[in-house]
Amino acid sequence: MRSSRLLLSLAAVAVAFAAADTYVVVLALPDMMGSVGVPVDQLQRAAPIISGFLLGYVAMLPLIGRVADLRGRVPVLVAALALFALGSLVTALAYDMPSMVSGRFLQGVGGGGLVPATLALVADLYPAERRGVPLGVVSAVQELGSVLGPLFGALVLAVADWRAIFAINLAVGLVLAAVIRSLTEVEVRAQRASRPRAFDWIGLLLAVVALAAGALVFVQPSQLMRDLTWGQLFIPVTGSGRWLTPLGLTAIGALVLLGVRCATARRPLLDLRGWLRTLREADLLGAAFLALALAGVILAFATADPKVQVFSDQGAWYLLGSALATAAFVVHLRRAPAPLVPAGALRRTPAWGAMLVSFFVGAALIAALIDIPLFARTTVYSDSQLMAALVLVRFLVALPVGAVVGGYLTRTTSAGLVTAVGMACAAGGFVWMATWDLGSLDHAAATLPLVLGGFGFGLALAPVNAAVLASTDDDVHGLASAFVVVARMVGMLVGISALTTIGLRRYYAEQADLPLAREVCDGRSRCSEFTDLLKTAGIAQEHTVFTGAAVCAVIAGVAALVLFRHAATRAISTGDLLRSAG
Numbered sequence: 001m002r003s004s005r006l007l008l009s010l011a012a013v014a015v016a017f018a019a020a021d022t023y024v025v026v027l028a029l030p031d032m033m034g035s036v037g038v039p040v041d042q043l044q045r046a047a048p049i050i051s052g053f054l055l056g057y058v059a060m061l062p063l064i065g066r067v068a069d070l071r072g073r074v075p076v077l078v079a080a081l082a083l084f085a086l087g088s089l090v091t092a093l094a095y096d097m098p099s100m101v102s103g104r105f106l107q108g109v110g111g112g113g114l115v116p117a118t119l120a121l122v123a124d125l126y127p128a129e130r131r132g133v134p135l136g137v138v139s140a141v142q143e144l145g146s147v148l149g150p151l152f153g154a155l156v157l158a159v160a161d162w163r164a165i166f167a168i169n170l171a172v173g174l175v176l177a178a179v180i181r182s183l184t185e186v187e188v189r190a191q192r193a194s195r196p197r198a199f200d201w202i203g204l205l206l207a208v209v210a211l212a213a214g215a216l217v218f219v220q221p222s223q224l225m226r227d228l229t230w231g232q233l234f235i236p237v238t239g240s241g242r243w244l245t246p247l248g249l250t251a252i253g254a255l256v257l258l259g260v261r262c263a264t265a266r267r268p269l270l271d272l273r274g275w276l277r278t279l280r281e282a283d284l285l286g287a288a289f290l291a292l293a294l295a296g297v298i299l300a301f302a303t304a305d306p307k308v309q310v311f312s313d314q315g316a317w318y319l320l321g322s323a324l325a326t327a328a329f330v331v332h333l334r335r336a337p338a339p340l341v342p343a344g345a346l347r348r349t350p351a352w353g354a355m356l357v358s359f360f361v362g363a364a365l366i367a368a369l370i371d372i373p374l375f376a377r378t379t380v381y382s383d384s385q386l387m388a389a390l391v392l393v394r395f396l397v398a399l400p401v402g403a404v405v406g407g408y409l410t411r412t413t414s415a416g417l418v419t420a421v422g423m424a425c426a427a428g429g430f431v432w433m434a435t436w437d438l439g440s441l442d443h444a445a446a447t448l449p450l451v452l453g454g455f456g457f458g459l460a461l462a463p464v465n466a467a468v469l470a471s472t473d474d475d476v477h478g479l480a481s482a483f484v485v486v487a488r489m490v491g492m493l494v495g496i497s498a499l500t501t502i503g504l505r506r507y508y509a510e511q512a513d514l515p516l517a518r519e520v521c522d523g524r525s526r527c528s529e530f531t532d533l534l535k536t537a538g539i540a541q542e543h544t545v546f547t548g549a550a551v552c553a554v555i556a557g558v559a560a561l562v563l564f565r566h567a568a569t570r571a572i573s574t575g576d577l578l579r580s581a582g
Contacts, residue, residue: 136407402458
């Protein structure tokens with residue numbers, strides 16, 4: 001049991017680190033853009049850096065969750081960490097936008113895969129009535145990563161280049177993967193009293209050659225390129241691509257040979273045959289249909305400019321493609337003998353209800369993450385992005401506290417009631433924020449709605465996860481957990497687009513009623529009085545967003561009360577036993 005708890009602790013740390021990386025990139029984005037030749041004033045061209053991560057994180061989650069059910073939680077944790085580390089390496093060495101987006105996609109797949117595997121691991125280690133606390137702790141550690149992420153990023157960027165962030169990600173990912181794998185292998189050998197299996201040194205050699213040659217192709221060190229002998233390795237054999245150089249062809253050849261080795265050796269470095277077999281069992285075609293459906297939604301909303309549109313110019317086509325992929329997925333589920341979502345896997349009301357609740361929780365939460373700093377920039381901290389971000393920290397600090405408390409309450413109180421109380425706190429915080437004016441953040445009282453809202457969101461995390469795990473069978477816990485995370489992320493994307501668009505309509509309506517600047521400024525084009533009027537219009541926009549987020553929170557709370565009624569998440573007390581016996 002002690003080793004199991006250590007394993008869960010390591011998995012929670014990995015989840016926290018992946019969560020921190022999401023917020024770190026926001027700070028490093030301008031420098032990352034400059035490294036691949038994208039001007040800072042063309043922020044829309046950097047959208048693939050963000051959407052690439054989201055695509056990997058969200059679109060691949062259901063498949064990873066199902067694989068975790070079929071192959072086991074620990075192998076998926078190790079594989080996810082390895083992918084996260086590989087994505088960090090590719091991003092750190094990126095030389096153009098496609099290579100950077102590829103690295104971010106791999107990071108998203110790895111970082112996202114950690115979440116359902118860890119939640120399912122909790123379900124494996126604890127009975128339903130005792131899962132609340134560990135689920136709360138895992139959620140708390142994850143949210144703590146969100147708090148520490150910006151601070152970690154600011155610290156690294158203060159002393160090093162942005163690439164150092166991903167170098168640290170690479171090191172941490174590899175160390176965690178190695179420790180988790182060694183921990184489980186030692187335990188398995190102890191149970192079976194078996195010797196360590198023979199190591200695949202040939203596979204390791206091929207992997208090292210592929211990585212070393214590939215890294216040189218990415219970096220292209222100037223000292224080697226100027227050398228008369230070594231420089232020949234960087235001259236393309238044909239064409240002009242850097243992967244057509246002797247080094248690039250060596251990297252590709254070593255990678256192909258590694259694949260052949262892993263597919264044919266008795267004890268390969270990577271059990272490629274086993275993973276491919278598991279992917280087929282998990283329904284790769286169905287997962288592809290679902291990934292395309294989710295990708296269409298992500299691209300439609302994540303690439304939009306919320307100042308002028310709910311979704312992007314190509315959003316209608318993305319959504320059409322998503323609808324077609326969804327239809328194909330539904331047909332496939334009915335015809336496939338072993339579909340991605342087994343028949344009846346999510347039939348219980350709390351199971352699919354958790355996804356609905358998670359969607360509205362995400363729609364409300366994103367308003368806090370985006371619009372609290374925006375409000376601070378609009379009013380008090382217009383000259384300091386750092387100080388505006390620190391206002392959000394007051395909200396984020398309360399999240400892990402609420403997550404732990406929510407976990408404890410779930411042991412004795414119904415998941416629906418705990419979630420509803422949490423969402424009521426969140427809604428109350430948003431309603432309070434909707435009364436802020438130009439100088440509200442100057443007062444200590446402004447911290448109260450921030451803490452109330454953050455605590456409320458944290459309170460709801462554990463019971464939602466507990467409800468879905470208690471209402472699904474053991475062999476689909478990974479899949480069910482993945483769908484809850486997907487629902488929350490889609491809710492965040494749809495929520496921020498819809499709420500921001502509604503808020504901007506309020507802003508433009510307020511701005512249309514303003515007097516001309518020359519009328520306010522005695523003939524001048526700008527003055528402090530007119531600036532305050534514009535800020536007031538901006539505050540009206542944020543008030544609208546906060547009010548909309550409060551509505552989403554209320555919907556989530558009411559839905560939880562109704563849909564989680566039969567979720568068996570509580571420990572059965574003596575009084576309950578006597579009443580049931582009577």
